[in-house]
Amino acid sequence: MPVNQQLLLDNRPVGEAIASNFKLVSTDTPALQDGQVLVRHHFLSLDPYMRMRMSDSKSYAAPQALGEVMIGGTAGEVVESRSAKFQVGDQVVGMGGWQQYSVVNAEQPGALRKVNTTIVPLSHYLGAVGMPGVTAYYGLVNIIAPKVGQTLLVSAATGAVGSAFAALSKARSCRTVGIAGGAEKCHYAISELGFDACIDYKLHADAASLSKAVKAHCPDGVDGYFENVGGMVLDAVLPRMNAFGRIALCGMIAGYDGRPMPLSNPALILTSRLKVQGFIVSEHMEVWPDALKELGTLVATGQLKPRETLAQGLAAAPEAFLGLLKGKNFGKQLVKLI
Amino acid sequence: MPVNQQLLLDNRPVGEAIASNFKLVSTDTPALQDGQVLVRHHFLSLDPYMRMRMSDSKSYAAPQALGEVMIGGTAGEVVESRSAKFQVGDQVVGMGGWQQYSVVNAEQPGALRKVNTTIVPLSHYLGAVGMPGVTAYYGLVNIIAPKVGQTLLVSAATGAVGSAFAALSKARSCRTVGIAGGAEKCHYAISELGFDACIDYKLHADAASLSKAVKAHCPDGVDGYFENVGGMVLDAVLPRMNAFGRIALCGMIAGYDGRPMPLSNPALILTSRLKVQGFIVSEHMEVWPDALKELGTLVATGQLKPRETLAQGLAAAPEAFLGLLKGKNFGKQLVKLI
Numbered sequence: 001m002p003v004n005q006q007l008l009l010d011n012r013p014v015g016e017a018i019a020s021n022f023k024l025v026s027t028d029t030p031a032l033q034d035g036q037v038l039v040r041h042h043f044l045s046l047d048p049y050m051r052m053r054m055s056d057s058k059s060y061a062a063p064q065a066l067g068e069v070m071i072g073g074t075a076g077e078v079v080e081s082r083s084a085k086f087q088v089g090d091q092v093v094g095m096g097g098w099q100q101y102s103v104v105n106a107e108q109p110g111a112l113r114k115v116n117t118t119i120v121p122l123s124h125y126l127g128a129v130g131m132p133g134v135t136a137y138y139g140l141v142n143i144i145a146p147k148v149g150q151t152l153l154v155s156a157a158t159g160a161v162g163s164a165f166a167a168l169s170k171a172r173s174c175r176t177v178g179i180a181g182g183a184e185k186c187h188y189a190i191s192e193l194g195f196d197a198c199i200d201y202k203l204h205a206d207a208a209s210l211s212k213a214v215k216a217h218c219p220d221g222v223d224g225y226f227e228n229v230g231g232m233v234l235d236a237v238l239p240r241m242n243a244f245g246r247i248a249l250c251g252m253i254a255g256y257d258g259r260p261m262p263l264s265n266p267a268l269i270l271t272s273r274l275k276v277q278g279f280i281v282s283e284h285m286e287v288w289p290d291a292l293k294e295l296g297t298l299v300a301t302g303q304l305k306p307r308e309t310l311a312q313g314l315a316a317a318p319e320a321f322l323g324l325l326k327g328k329n330f331g332k333q334l335v336k337l338i
Numbered sequence: 339m340p341v342n343q344q345l346l347l348d349n350r351p352v353g354e355a356i357a358s359n360f361k362l363v364s365t366d367t368p369a370l371q372d373g374q375v376l377v378r379h380h381f382l383s384l385d386p387y388m389r390m391r392m393s394d395s396k397s398y399a400a401p402q403a404l405g406e407v408m409i410g411g412t413a414g415e416v417v418e419s420r421s422a423k424f425q426v427g428d429q430v431v432g433m434g435g436w437q438q439y440s441v442v443n444a445e446q447p448g449a450l451r452k453v454n455t456t457i458v459p460l461s462h463y464l465g466a467v468g469m470p471g472v473t474a475y476y477g478l479v480n481i482i483a484p485k486v487g488q489t490l491l492v493s494a495a496t497g498a499v500g501s502a503f504a505a506l507s508k509a510r511s512c513r514t515v516g517i518a519g520g521a522e523k524c525h526y527a528i529s530e531l532g533f534d535a536c537i538d539y540k541l542h543a544d545a546a547s548l549s550k551a552v553k554a555h556c557p558d559g560v561d562g563y564f565e566n567v568g569g570m571v572l573d574a575v576l577p578r579m580n581a582f583g584r585i586a587l588c589g590m591i592a593g594y595d596g597r598p599m600p601l602s603n604p605a606l607i608l609t610s611r612l613k614v615q616g617f618i619v620s621e622h623m624e625v626w627p628d629a630l631k632e633l634g635t636l637v638a639t640g641q642l643k644p645r646e647t648l649a650q651g652l653a654a655a656p657e658a659f660l661g662l663l664k665g666k667n668f669g670k671q672l673v674k675l676i
Contacts, residue, residue: 252608264600
């Protein structure tokens with residue numbers, strides 16, 4: 001049995017998350033029982049939702065238990081199998097957690113998904129053709145439901161979700177505007193991701209200033225907004241929403257540290273007759289097949305060119321994760337484990 | 339031609355609205371042209387939305403013009419007609435404004451509606467079987483869309499909208515809880531309007547305290563919330579919303595005076611996967627026929643017993659309106675003009 005490096009949640013953050021919230025340990029992988037497979041993880045996905053799980057405040061999911069392996073999506077290869085459903089060598093995606101190996105009950109529906117890496121590289125199944133891509137799809141198709149020619153805006157525009165959102169939005173002939181941090185990201189958004197415009201929020205000290213920039217880049221107003229950030233950015237966008245606009249609320253990174261993050265003028269939801277809807281993509285499994293099909297095609301045809309930031313080795317995961325929360329990554333943040 | 343008393347908007351409020359924002363004048367009613375009718379108003383409706391129109395900040399409707407007759411719903415009788423569509427003596431509802439008479443172009447679709455006062459008294463067409471009733475209907479049926487047995491909550495519970503909401507909610511077998519100001523209103527909500535419980539917000543100094551009361555009276559959480567108030571009340575309710583709850587945003591009285599009224603914790607919309615939707619009933623004319631039919635039946639069968647507060651004479655309208663904004667009215671606030 002191979003030795004398995006694991007990262008546990010050792011203690012909960014007080015305010016900002018820090019590296020010492022995690023603890024690296026080594027254990028032996030247990031012997032397989034009937035119906036189980038052993039997966040060697042090639043990639044670990046790092047995602048903003050993990051920050052919420054680290055706290056034990058009210059959230060949509062149970063908090064991550066202390067002393068246990070951090071939750072996380074993984075892509076890898078079956079290296080041992082006692083299930084008829086999987087063969088050694090199968091490329092698979094699952095929720096293996098922050099560790100090098102996982103033992104998976106292959107009989108459990110949805111626990112492990114075989115993927116085809118002939119055209120789409122394995123790592124993309126954790127990003128554009130995985131949970132982040134489907135997240136963008138659900139918010140766009142099921143909440144924003146845009147019409148041709150409408151203006152759509154997304155924050156964290158160059159991240160895994162924002163990148164997929166841009167490709168899906170352009171495929172529906174919508175004017176597609178991003179908000180990202182820094183000139184380099186904004187340049188990338190336009191030149192590589194197909195955004196029509198991108199606003200660098202780091203150039204703006206407050207919501208009023210950022211709101212003017214949104215107005216300048218969305219001269220016809222904003223019909224649909226995909227929110228990954230919250231805080232000042234949401235305050236800046238809300239006054240720019242057109243009547244009957246839709247806001248898909250997917251993330252509020254700015255608030256994960258427990259700082260109070262009020263919405264300055266919620267009356268705009270009434271005066272502009274907006275729909276603001278929060279969602280978690282894992283509760284909408286019914287859209288996954290259609291979403292993955294479209295996203296796979298967009299990647300295969302080059303309309304969606306996901307960029308990845310790779311950290312090397314499990315021990316690098318905490319710092320990479322903390323960087324993600326501060327927007328230091330470029331595109332999808334992964335940890336390469338082999 | 340009769341002399342017509344009118345109330346004009348003379349100047350815009352700075353902060354709180356005051357009586358001297360209005361100006362009482364007398365004019366002669368003009369001679370009718372072909373297609374016009376002269377309506378003598380029996381009742382003028384006073385509604386919170388009027389406060390928003392008095393300011394010229396961004397809103398869903400154009401601001402009320404200075405020096406012109408204040409906008410408002412009216413119920414009255416045709417006293418002169420040069421239209422084949424209306425006869426002298428017809429009971430009609432329209433948007434006649436804050437004045438004793440109005441000249442209406444009867445050819446304009448929707449400008450004037452004939453009503454039957456055999457069973458439903460004329461004044462109710464400005465309340466339970468009019469715009470406020472349809473407002474409750476739209477929020478309940480089209481946004482909250484409750485299932486049998488769910489818990490629904492409404493603020494300003496004993497007002498015209500809240501009263502209708504209660505009857506519509508009970509007709510759908512939902513646990514129906516109100517929020518109102520004062521013991522008398524709460525008693526009335528339960529004994530007359532059919533609420534299962536009513537929370538007196540005046541007993542609570544802050545959102546945390548009010549939130550505890552909501553929890554106590556909604557032990558299974560809140561599935562649908564009809565918001566007429568905003569501010570502290572919305573802050574108190576948001577943490578009590580169940581997953582996938584719906585909030586119909588109809589009014590934000592607390593914010594009409596231009597005071598900033600932030601929402602303390604908008605991240606709850608995400609973590610509880612809520613839908614928050616603002617609406618204006620006049621933009622959804624398609625629901626009016628079904629809504630008026632159900633509301634008329636509820637009134638006719640005694641399941642909805644609307645209470646009215648009557649101010650006497652047009653000159654009393656400003657003070658009655660300012661009282662409405664402070665919750666001094668009991669049920670539907672009207673001005674009796676004859």
